[in-house]
Amino acid sequence: MLVRVFPVSRSVTHLFESDFYRMLIDRRTEEEVARMVRRGFGRAADWRRAHDFYLPTETLYLTPEPHQNGYVPEDDQSFGLSLSRRIFIGCGER
Template identity: 45%
Template sequence: MHNELSQALHSLAPDAALIRVFPKRQGMIHFYGADFFMLLAPQDVEERAARLIRQHFGDAVDWRLPHDFHVPTGCLYVTPHPDRVGYVPEDDRSFGLLAERYVATAHGGDR
């Protein structure tokens, strides 16, 4: 992990490889481990992680859509549509991290 955002998120959720941030109105966030399975986290950790990601990328991102932050690379992607392969990471073992869904990289990321 080469960027400060990934390091901060790793300190909150050490086993998280992907953090899915849903729109605020839905009020949820999901953490996934490198094994593609969902991880449980306390609500305060979820809220802090979502706030860190939203603040880092700011208004450059359409937060009305869910986004996936890949912790190891520092890359942010638009989450696949629910009826598409990749929506649930276990579906295609890629976390849905495709070039056409790429939005931005946190400063110092690997992309």
């Protein structure tokens, strides 16, 4: 599962299943998941930008920009999880 946490100003969070399809969940659950990810990584990320949290490896990545490969997860089936975008592993370990 992948959680895409957008800046608070966008007020949206997307959750993707392992088959790259977006999960449809209620807004309250989205907010709680985003809060948990932000709290887990604290100041490790610039939350004014979107980030992807990949649950199986507990790794935080900077989300690709809309024009970049991986922004739409099913396009390249990478979720944008390239090493060059990795910020933190295991909720706080670099």
